[in-house]
Amino acid sequence: MLSKIIKYLGFIIIISFSALSVFFSLTERDIEDPRIKEKISYTTFFENRFFDFRMRQTLDPKKFDKKLVMADIDDYSLKELGQWPVGRQTWANVIDKLRIYGAKVIAFDVFFAENSMSCGETSVDDIMAQSIVNFQSIPGNKVILPYSLDTQGADHFEEMPDQLYNFVLDTKNSEGIELKPKKVSKAVWPIETLLNTDVSLGHIQVEADSDGIMRHYQLVGNIDTLYMPSYGLQAYIDYTGDSPVLEMLNIGDYKFKLASGNIELNYKGEANVRWFGNERQFPRVSIADIVKAYPEDENMKEIFNNTIVFVGASAYGAYDLRHTPVDPMLPGVYFHMNMTHMLLNGHFYKPQQNSTFLSWAILIGGSLIILIIQFFGNPILDLLSTIFIIGGIYYYDTYHLIPQGYEVKLFFCFFSIICSYSWNTFLHFYLANKDKAFLKNAFGSYISPELIDEMYSTGQHPSLGGDSGTRTAFFTDIQSFSTFSEKLSATQLVELLNEYLTAMTDILLEEKGTLDKYEGDAIIAFFGAPMPLEDHSTRALRVAVKMQRALLVLREKWVSEGDKWPQIVHEMRMRIGINTGEIVTGNMGSASRMNYTMMGDSVNLAARLEEAAKQYGIFTQTSKFTMEDCQSEQFLYRELDTIRVVGKSEPVTTYEILEIKEDASDLLIKLQEIFSKGISHYKAQEWDQALACFKESLELELERFPLLKEKTNPSKIYIERCEQFKELPPPPNWDGVFTLTSK
Template identity: 45%
Template sequence: DLPEPDEHGRTEIHIPINEKGQMVVNWAGPWKDKETGKFDMMHYPYRMLKEFQEIEHPNYVMAEYKKIANNQFDGNIKAAFSPAVASINTSKKQIMVIAKKLLPMSMAEKWILNNPDGTAKEFKKLPPFMFDEIKNNNTIANAFLDSNRTSIPTLDELVTNESISFESGMADYEFTSIKQLQLDLETSIEKAGDKGSKKALKKTRAKLALLERNFQIISNLHRNSMIDEQRPLYFHFDPKKKRLAVGEGKNKRSVVPFEFVGKKLYYGLTAAGTSDLNPMPFDSRYPMVGLHANALNTILDNRIIFEISKGWVAFIILGLGVLLAFGVPSLSPAMGGLATAIIVGGYTWLSFWLFSNQFVWLDMVGPLSTMAVGYLGITVYNYIQEEKNKQFLKESFGTYVSPELIDQMYDSGEEPSLGGEEGYHTAFFTDIQSFSAFSEKLSATDLVSLLNEYLTDMTNVLLENKGTLDKYIGDAIVAFYGAPIEIENHELWACRTAIIMQENLEVLRQNWQSEGDRWPEIVHHMQNRIGINTGQMVTGNMGSESRMNYTMMGDTVNLAARLEASAKQYGIYIQIADTTYQPVKDQVVVRDLDFVRVMGKTEPAQVYELISETGKEPELYKKLLPAFHEALALYRNQNWSKTIEAFKASDDLEDMFPGRKTNPSRIYIPRCEHYMDNPPGDDWDGAWTLTSK
């Protein structure tokens, strides 16, 4: 039981003791951090405490005197003299000395509070250095007492914003920090050329040390809510006595009055050679005096730790085991892993939160070990099943679907069966230009070698860009996009495939040319044509029960095949339909080619020549496309004579490389001449009917 409620409102303290009669201590940390050099609790050498008691005894007397004056006599220094002599354990002479110091300081402080902008010259009753000291101290106190502040004030801040009156003693000096000012003063003192300058700089150094000391004292007062009790804010300082410090290196700091207010001090042995060192949670050789300090800190700060019983921990482990056995396997691997990670993370967070905020010790080893071992077992089992499914799909689809798509399909596990599914996909056809001529120029062995090299390169491009290989028909490749796995932007993937195929074919041509006479000239100038169309089609396993092929069927497929074949008539190498172009029109560069009726179709289709992805078109096309499109506009307006001249101009810009027999500009010229003799009429839809495939 406590005689009165403590700072936490407790009238009694319950300290849990385990079955061994032990208390769980809430440790502050290692005795001394190896990286920062900081102690878990402040470590004051006993010798330093004795020196502090002797050096700062006048400040103790002054503090007691001010306490009496402010608490009993409303700050009246004279009225507090007799009570101070009666109650303070020191000589009357020393109390008299203290009173004489405090009296003018009290007058100065009251004047400063009434005249915040006043100067020593106006006050007249104190030397400027003493007046500035008391004024600076009040400025520091006001900063600590400012209720509108959101951060603790620093001395650097107060000097920077010129709240504090301080002269650096160095011409044109730009202040950055107290630490830097101290270093600069030391450098200036060493470099000073005359005794007068050196003496002045040493005085500035002493004033800076006093300012820093006063700031630290007022900070201690604020921490203990004693600022108003200790007015006037003047503190005794004997420059002849050494300044005491605690800590080492960058952790070293001065020890000033009111350092020990509200603190509990334990006395004990800490030296390495003593016997009072034992292993503790944070340190293999921990001074046992720290054990008592940590125990008291646990009680006074109400940080008493309560351990969850083993029965409840066993119940938690059982619950997690049931969840792992029945909950996680019902989820997909990704969702199962995510759910497990959330549970582990949540339990870990809960354990740390309970310990940090409620001082409840929830066991982590047992439950988290259960989760780790259990999930490991589930993962191994799922991995084995996954490999079986992947092997199954590789056997079924591996010859015409990319490995990435197989990885997406493995979780279905359905056996291939006859039947198709209608969907919106992109059909892709390509074959080699004038391939029959290759057969005449090459032996069967060379033809197979050449074709295998070509088909390998083109197929790799297809699969790397998420395409599905349907079949090879001699030199032709038939493929589609968006099945058996749905792919976003399948139109763009098909266009990219076509562009990269053209780029790779150029590399192949250069390789064949570098082999000299190994290949005839027709191989050196090999070209392929590509047709692409997007729309509704049926994809699925088709054939017989004993032998089937995953393929595509539909009108969309037929048009793609016609586009690949009709590209020859225009002298182009990639032809795409409007249904393919519209979804990707901001991502590719095309030539608006024609409205055509292909063989077997009555409705015209708008078609385009695919040039490149946006921003990657060759320089030639930056001039050619505007000229061609201008001519095409004249053609659709039936202005035949101007159209012919315009197409002749664009024909001059066309690249007629070896193997190219015509170009789009050139094919429009005889067409315009035909229409000049046979006008199509006002109801002409702009379409041209192809008479061959």
């Protein structure tokens, strides 16, 4: 219950934080308090930069706007003209040339705030003024000069200069509703000589976002409750003759209506620039080339005819390079050109409320979809769904919504979706590890960590308590272990057993066997519980072969240690009994003390087979039930006998596992073939033929274990039986079953 509360509380926190972040990113620009602005600036930092990245994917580098031309004060011009700032005489020359080349509007991104020093009778300011008059004498032609609002640290006009009354925008507003008030700065106000030429005026006022990038353009300025056009807007008005209207009917609802469409403004009179591109999207001509060009230059006429010419600087020394979403070092005049292009082409953003609605819908809808999908409990489905949702939304936004003018706050939408997925995955991982730790504490002594991990990967948890099923019981015992305690000290005995049991248990757990218990030197184990294993019998036989190999390696090690161990250790042998059948496994014992163990008749038979192996002189004995259940083709084995073990009335056919087939030696293969022929003759009561086979296999038995020549082995046993039956044949109803009289 507590885990569910924590889980859903986490989701609520993630979605709430993301929703608040989207809200703050929408309002941060209008907040004036620097302390609040600083605390929530993280929202616009991530949202705006992520939008910039997506927006850049939609820009078409092949598009080119010939109507807007930059007359560039570049490094080449400064070198050719030999002066900075550029002289008024040069500007007069440029204006005259542009008049000849057919330019319609010249917008100077250059301040003319001081009178020029002049030695002649005619001032260079007058010369430039006359060029402006000549240019504007052509109907529809206009020159625009810039001014500034509220220049930091500079004086401003207490009242609006008279010249600005000619540029007051039409306004419809409700009582008491206005944009942020501004004042006209005296610092860069144009000189009287140029103002008297009836030039147009446009304010240049740019405030970068909190991350230092220029995205918002102040389109109108509130001066004494009268609204003045910006530099870029005035270029649009002079070029088109449009009379736009500013509407402020409700607080926060500020619209600017143009012939090309409507554009939304914020409280500061700013609009978000919808970028067309950088300097590669507009024609550019150096002013030095304009000055040097001939009046009849056809190329210049083709470039400038019926255009708006923006005069600005790209020269590094002019310090007019701006950090923008499309270029971190873009000449500032291109900022204005992008706005004018936007106004001319009606390339506006959709109303903010439309984009906001989509932002909320994606944030809440995407997060809820992820939560619903995670109820299925499939981690692969969770991951693929998260990737698909994010990828689909990203593609739809970048290549469908942004080109249509939507500005969706996608960063925190994705943040909510990814964090919801991550939070659920983290909790699932934590709780799974917690449960796994419990299982490892409960089962770590019995089964391998890999088997516990597999329970989780397959979704099959062990069944606690009594549980019946077909499984394989596994018993091992060291031959004649009682004599070891007579030859070894207690310390040596513990050291020997620990080394032996460690090696054997590692093999058992490696094959996903379950350790039931140790009884002195004996290992009691089973396969197929608590985790079901389809190949439990095959694994048990494979473990038996590996254990016999491991004991051989240990014997060689003990021999190499010289006198540390007595001869009995050097010759240590182990017997293994294996049987497959119906076995009950589970926690058994009292309420206060229990043990995970196995019970059943099949378990008893496995124990009897391990004990009976001694009577045949073999070391690994299994039953017919195991051989029928396992992948027998993997092993080299021989049928040993059909016996009745002590305590059992039903006979069982037993087998000796010789080796894994692909690793079997020629000797073992030959032994298996000859011995099996002998068994066939024995069952057919063909005693002479059987004796011949068993005598031949006896030689191979002795070659297999040369140190055990004095010990019994299966071939010796069958030679004795055949000789007895040859002298005293069995009864007519003989079934070939041999009854063991001792364990």
